[in-house]
Amino acid sequence: MDKREIRKSPYDIKQGKILDVKQMTESEKSFKIALQGGDLLDHDPGQFVMVSIPGIGDAPISISSSPTQRGYFELVVRNVGKLTGALHKMEAGDTVGIRGPLGNGFPIRLLEGNDLMFVAGGLGIVPLRSLINYVNDNRRNFGKVSILLGCKSPTEMLFHEELSHWEERLDVNFSVTVDSAAPDWRGNVGMITSLIPGVDLDSKRTFAIVVGPPVMYKFVINELLAKNIPESQIYMSLERHMKCGVGVCGHCQIGGSYCCKDGPVFCYTKVKNNIEAL
Amino acid sequence: MENLVILKKEDLNDFVMQIARTKKVVAPVKKGVKSFAFEEVTSGERIDLDYTSTILPPKKYFLPQKETIVEYDKSKKKWTPTLYSEEIVLFGVHTCDLFGIQCLDIIFSENPKDFNYILRKNRILIIGLECSNYCDENASCALMDNHNPNGGYDLFFTEIDDRFIIHVNTYHGEKLINKTGLCTKADKRDISELRLLKERKRNVFKNEVDIPYAELKPLFEKSMKSKVWDEIGEKCVSCGNCTNVCPTCYCFDIIDDINLDLNTGTRTRVWDSCQNGSFAEVAGGENFREDRGERQRHRLNRKFNYPVSKFRRYFCTGCGRCTRACVAGIDLKETINSLIEEKKGN
């Protein structure tokens, strides 16, 4: 067997230095990461990276910061197992491997000039935040913006500061609901679907962008269709098991499509007849 | 014909020995009572050219069961994409398997290009072998139109009486032939016998399933909700044999191995199977193909439906391995027939 180095490999890994770690909720931490040598990650909102820890493996994690955020990018990670657990033990100054950005990301050019409605359930806010912040930073290019957020309980809510910032902004219509809460919660209680009928929108020029747990999509989309939003204006980001991240290994296949390469962002028209999608 | 040469059968041993002196030669050899496998040989002695398709297809040389893709050093915070490869002469590949290799070529040449695959492949010289008869009743190579070669080789051997007629398809193949110095030019008689053999093959190989080639994809498209999948799901034990032995299955997992120093190690790519229960499971517990029937449906759609949309070709070679390897007796031809029956019933 001869051994050689490969200069251009889809499995090449860049060094990412952790600048800061913040505990967000009981099981989620956020990480600020900068690529070595100040290299730009150069991602689109909705893309993800594969985070590597040598000896443990890698895992797909959405980039939660907007590309307008310079100098570093942010990841929010829930501790569920091997890699995520090990990542949670890391501190500022440690190095992780970064592969990516991967995936297609949200269709920004298509969204420009239109009204946007963001629907996020649970951790879905993580990839969506990247786009929301991008839109807010380029607010002029977009029409009306509404953000609907659903969570299990107030304690599981991420990005508290930003949420209250969105709430205060006049150019953003923000509402939030939780499945259940302690008596001191003053906001909505109920499923995220219950927020949709109340939104005042012009269905012809509204694009809905939905990200959340798998069970959420069907119900949310039904509500969106009930509001007459055209199928071709509904986008969503799907989650599947991923290993290679470049459309080969087969884990993330949804019918004939690869979630990692053809997605993770899909237009509803593309997947509505795919019985494996929703 | 310029590119046809002759090797006497009695010289095969010499031929292999000569090549084996400088390169690793792999060829079909007998395993157990009625099975075969590609293994390294140093002479013609162990080679069995009258073989039914090997347990594993030659993909194991192109996409090894476990291969290093990255080496890392934790303390240096360094990852290095790495390739281990060797020169191989792959001898005696049936036409179905030639097609299988071509399918893999397509997959790994897509963007982003997989250089682990491409560079390894470039070091493998492929010698094909004509089938004059079916391996066994499990094959459906005529249905898939793979009983005749469609390229994908450097040299191609056709056995006729006391000799091989060799089609020289590439410069690499030609160099190999010249180096051995054992071959002579084919003459008119050889060419006409070759033609005769092809004639004869037409009578031997007949579409094994009652459906035209072009109708296969529509059949699978229409069968997404078929009951046949439930029936198969009941039988399947998810051992993954069908995918492991399939020449066009290439799903893999990526795993980190660490050395005992707990510092250096390798990231490896290992064969995985979409038939494994947790193949499509994500954190949070959602499993997108929890049901065995769904997994089998997915496997066959990856042969007869999805790749046709993408690459305009079926990804089944008709080799029959999945049927042969299934401990539970799930039979590909039977499955297709059941789907046809069901559609007729509607």
Add this chain to the structure above:
Amino acid sequence: MKAKVAFFDFACCEGCQLQVANIGEALLDVLDKIDVVEFREVMSEKSGGDYDVAVIEGSITTKHAIERIKEIRSIAKVLITIGACASIGGVNGMKNNFELPEIKKYVYGEDEKYFDSVPTMAVDQVVKVDYYVHGCPMYVPEFVTVLKHALMGIPYKAPEKSVCTECKLNENECLFDRGLTCMGPVTRAGCNSWCINNGNICYGCRGMLDDPAKTGQIEILKKHDIPLEWVTNKFNMYNKAKDVKENENE
């Protein structure tokens, strides 16, 4: 700081410990990473209960053993079972095929009553187990992998696949095709189909798959004309201990 590792044995053949010695010179690399503080078979040193990782071999077959394993668990931060005896009960479980007093009497005659013996149990039927190394004997590469996982503090799960998967990857001719009953289809992979590679059948020493697809398995037997009892009989060779209900032996 090196992790302090202690080895303990219960009812077993001590073959798995021997497998550790069989690692050869690489063992010194392992010893470089850990402090073995107790290993009765090869060491006279005793740790006096100061250790991080307890490696357990053997099944629980006496009341005394139940107490001892509970004590070990209460000290050990991490508990690893090695081998079939500790991980699933193993061959010791075969005694559960018989009435206990009867089998004791067969072996020891009238002195049977002096024996402290309870139905055989795997370690996890008494205390919580963090890592399993399956097999009879354990497969050394798996042991090394598990040890590394334990030292790095990350979980390890044995493959969910059946031995058939590995058997096929090793290009063995299937033994069912030769008229024999092999436990491969229902047995948890991870041994690299050790026995079949060497021409024998799989005896199921790594225990049953979590989800063995019952109807499919019966289909296999039908296809090969094999009576179910042949298989259950073989299965009982390693897996009988798991029939013992929780707390039955307390």
Add this chain to the structure above:
Amino acid sequence: MSKNYDIKVEYLTRVEGHGNIVVNVRDNKLEKAELHIVEAPRLFEGMLRGRSIFEAQHITSRICGICSCGHTLASIQAAEDAIGFTPSKQTIELRKLLLHYETLDSHLLHIYLLVAPDLLGVKSFVPLISTHNKVVRRALRMKKTCNDVCDILVGRHVHPISAIIGGFTKLPSVGEITDQLTFLYDMRADMDATVELAATLKFPQFEREMEFVGLVSDDGEYPFLMGDIGSTDNFRYPKNEYKKVTNEFIVPHSSAKFAKHKRESYMVGALARLNLNYDKLHPKAKAVAEAIGLKPMCYNPFLNTAAQLVECVHALEESIRILKELRDRGVNYSEQIVVGLNETNNIEVKAGEGYAAVEVPRGILFHHYEVDDKGKIVNANCIIPTNQNVNNIEHDMKKLVPEQMEKSEEQMTLLMEMLVRAYDPCISCSAHFLDVKYINR
């Protein structure tokens, strides 16, 4: 000055399995010298009943991981005897080879990892890693080689896979024979170094005239696999009369089943074999014996370890001889068998009784089965070498303690431990041992 000892070694270390030593001396008078076996009973013979005879070797191999090849071979021998199967010549040769590998492996483990620390005055091999790094590396290397050749021959050393009733399910290829030979040739240098090291070791002085029991045969071969049961007291029995030798009995003062022949006790193992068959040793082994001054009759049980060393050389050289012959003759691959549990009735089975007497590392091992016409085991009995030795060990203690009364209690304890270890007892094997200590005592 009156001397008192109150020695109680719980969970004796560096032996296979669990045993306790109890020695009491009051006012110079020995009151008690006992070896208690506290291994959890595993009831193997009981479990075997009703199972297919074709599973016997798989199950009995699990009696002991250290001598699993020995149990396998004894089990196969008894089983084949019971069902009336005669193995081929090639099979027998390969079985002898396997037994040599086991002897080599087990003796080396014992010499290096279990006994050497005593003789070098440390508690285990671990401190030796820094003080005698080369020795430890050599030990591990040799151990690994034994393991590797065994892997090639039968799949693995602990619980061999391919050795079964009828022969082997996998026969070594030409390349595999060469590989084994290469491994063994490479081992010779390490073996020489081992012998050199052993020559420098001091064993305790002690003698007790006793009876030695082991296999004897009329051919020129140092018998391991086949032969009659013989004794240095000039008795000889065919193997089906093994009970005439073992005469298992229970004594009131102890809890273990004891064995005795005509004298109060007897010894089995390397020293017994050497005393019985010295002349048949491989010339190289004999030369080593001479060099370290070991020759029959040797009555010092501590020198069992030295006898093991001699047998290591013998086993290594004999293995090489067998492999070379096999290579030159060529393996007959048509003898490779596929049996499973004999579902396909590849091997004919008749009802009957069968016996085995095989020299495993620790001494002579008996297996005895009764099988019905379906090939199901009706009765099973296994008598393990350590079983036979415990009685002898206690008699050694009884003579040794009074002779060494000048020793401190600590020294005496160590001496007792060393004595027991010299026998290389394999307590995990001891399916027969009784232990009443934990209850009602």
